Amino acid sequence: MQEDTQPFQLLDALFEPIVIIDDKFKIIYYNHFFSTFTKASPRIIRNAQTIFKIINVEEKILQTLLATASANNQVALSQEMEIKLASDASEENLAPDRQVHASMKVIPLSTTRYILCFNVLSVEKGLHRKYREKLEELKRAHGQIIQADKLATLGELSASIAHEINNPLAIAMGHGEILERVLENETIQERELVDNAYKNISEALQRIKTIVMNMKSFAHKSEEKKQYHDLISIIDKSMMLVDTPFRAAGIDLKFERPVDKFITLVNRIEMEQVIVNLLKNALDALREQSTISAAHIHGIVEIKLKKNKQDECLEILVIDNGPGIPEKIQGEIFSPFFTTKEISEGTGLGLSVSSKIVEGHHGKLQLTKSSNEGSIFTVQLPLIEVSSYVASVNALNASNDASRKKILVVDDEEKILNILSTFLEEVGHTMIGSTDPSEALEMMDKLEMDLIITDYNMPRMNGHDFAKNVRKKSNSIPLIYLTSSQFLNHFQEDRQKYNIAGLILKPFSKEDVTTIIDGVFKEAKKK
Ligand SMILES: Nc1ncnc2c1ncn2[C@@H]1O[C@H](COP(=O)(O)OP(=O)(O)OP(=O)(O)O)[C@@H](O)[C@H]1O
Ligand SMILES: [Mg+2]
Incomplete structure (x- = not known):
């Protein structure tokens, strides 16, 4: 930007993204608000060869606007459109696919200079959408309160x-x-x-x-308490329980097993009951379809399991290609004793019991799709069930007993988490477990902890890297390695470097665990 841009500095006082470009689309000047709007740093904007490096609009559209503005020597306005921020514009890639709804205005300054303004409309659009969403949410909440x-x-x-x-x-x-x-x-x-x-x-x-x-x-709540389980094995077991009637009816039951484990804190028996209920409903619907429909549709029921990062939950989908659920009864199917089946075939309690169970797991059971091509029921469970942890932490804080601690355990094996959770709770501590080190690191930001225990040999991030990341967040939190003797040398190496306070060797007894933990807390207290 060698030319005199001083007169343009007035534009900095305006709260509208404005940029001055030449007929080759090179940026001559931009106001402060343009930089805020694009989230691009001055360095990036300065180095951009053309405006298209920053804003992702079609060259043809802008070219036409410039031509119109110069031909008539007056303001040219574009239609409203979706304008994307170019993916390499934001320095930290803060919002690589940010998209705004806006129109562009071009004002000719000379034959080779143009003012380009953006009239951003997404804010209003967004507000309206948010308002509608909140209203829907309120309506749903109202319905739920009545139902509850x-x-x-x-x-x-x-x-x-x-x-x-x-x-x-x-x-x-x-x-x-x-x-x-x-x-x-x-x-x-x-x-x-x-x-x-x-x-x-x-x-x-x-x-x-x-x-x-x-x-x-x-x-009643079932007596068995929640433990860390792999949802894949719960689904396998549920499928086994309904295998015979599915075979007898000639209906396919499929489950595309994910590679990763899907471990979460659940009551196994209750979760199996939920899945079996959903599978039985799908089976009934398909059986009925085959008796009434002339067109022969081969019945297929499919289970899908996925992580929904956006909603921070795990999802189990039960999908059937049955007749679907008529819209007028969709609002009632979760009510107790609502059934469309013969007296001898259904009690109408399946879905209401199931949704109560899922709510007990801080999740949701919903009918997410239903048409004449079939239905999808979705069970959402929290990615990490933190609410029971938070509840017990509150109880701990209220008890004011300093010897009771909040402990985070990271191990990719659910069995280890379950054993440790039993041991630690027996001696009065509160534990939250995770099988995924990255999630555990995120949890460190959200929850208060007194100690972290980590496995060494984990698939995506080993203990060494985990310790390094923990130390980036906190220098003081005591960290213990949990490992078999084969990784002992790593403990020796990391001990000084990452201030590893202790080692629990697998296999361990309750005494091993409590002795080491007590020792670490005593040491920490001295410091
Ligand atoms: N996959 C599905 N396809 C079509 N209709 C369904 C499906 N799942 C549930 N329904 C409808 O929802 C109603 C309520 O289901 P729910 O599981 O609560 O009770 P039920 O299956 O009738 O009886 P129960 O489960 O107690 O034996 C069913 O009667 C059926 O009309
Ligand atoms: Mg049922």
Whole structure:
């Protein structure tokens, strides 16, 4: 920019992105707001050969605007359009694919100089969209509150009804069996009659038993506590449980197994129940389709498992190519006892029990798509379940007991996390586990910790690199290596360099762990 740009400095006072270019699209001057708008540093803008290095618009469009402006010697306006920030414009690549909705205005200064202004409209557009989203969110929340209220009442009722029904049910079933034994010696004709009656009674009782079981799980939390499990193995087990009816109906059940593990804190039995419920619903829908539809559609049910980084959750999708769910009943399918099935086939509790379970895991169960080509149910679970950790940390803080600590454990094996979580909780500490070192590092920023224990040999980032990254964030937090003796030399090497406070050798006992941890805390206290 060799020419005298002093007169242009007035433009710096305007809150509108403005740039002066020549007929070769070279930038002669830009105001402060242009740099803020593009997030490009002065160095980048100075070095840009043309404006297209900074703003990604079609050369043809800008060329036409310049030509129109010069031909009429007046302002030329473009249509509204999506304008992208060129991917190499932002120095730190802060927003490599930022896109704004704007129009361009060209004012001719001379035959070779033009003022180019951007009229950014995305802010208003964005506001409107946000307002609409918030309104939808409110509506949903309102619906959920009403639903939760109904469910709470039902939960209380279920517990007492289930209890009341259970005893007579057991008595009736027991007597049915006695009857069967006694009648073994009767004549063939009588026996057939009684057999038939017994079969009907037994089916009816079995159905009541299922309802009672569902009502119980609706009212109570299952006893088994949450542990670190790989969702892949939970899905495998659930698929095994429904394998026979799927085969019998000739319906394919597929699961594209991801390479990575999908470990999260869940109650295994409850999660299996959710997936089995969804699979059974898909199976029922496909079975029904095959009886009513003339066109022969081969039934396929597919499970997909993926990480949704944007919403920080893991997703299990159950996809079927069944008849879909009519729009007018979509709002009701999650209500208890809502069913479209024959009395002998469905209780209408599957989806309501399942969504209650998923909510208990701080997740969501939703019908994400349904058309005449099929339905998709999505289970979302938090990537790392931090809420129970936060709850226990709050309890710890309230107890004011300094000997109780908050510990982060990183190990790619869920079994180790489960063992340590049991050991540490038994001695009164609170633990949060992660199988992914990068996630653990992110957690360090979000949660308060007193100690970190890390495995050494992990696939994506080993203990050495993890320690290096931890030290970038904190010099003081005590860090312990957890490893088998084969990696002992790494501990020796890193000990000084990254201030590794201790070593737990695998395999370990509860005593090993507590002794080492207590030692490390004592040392830390001295400092
Ligand atoms: N994949 C699906 N395709 C079509 N309809 C479905 C699907 N999943 C659920 N539904 C509808 O939602 C209703 C409620 O499902 P829910 O699992 O709660 O109860 P149910 O399957 O009828 O009975 P239960 O699960 O207690 O045996 C079903 O009756 C069915 O109409
Ligand atoms: Mg069901």
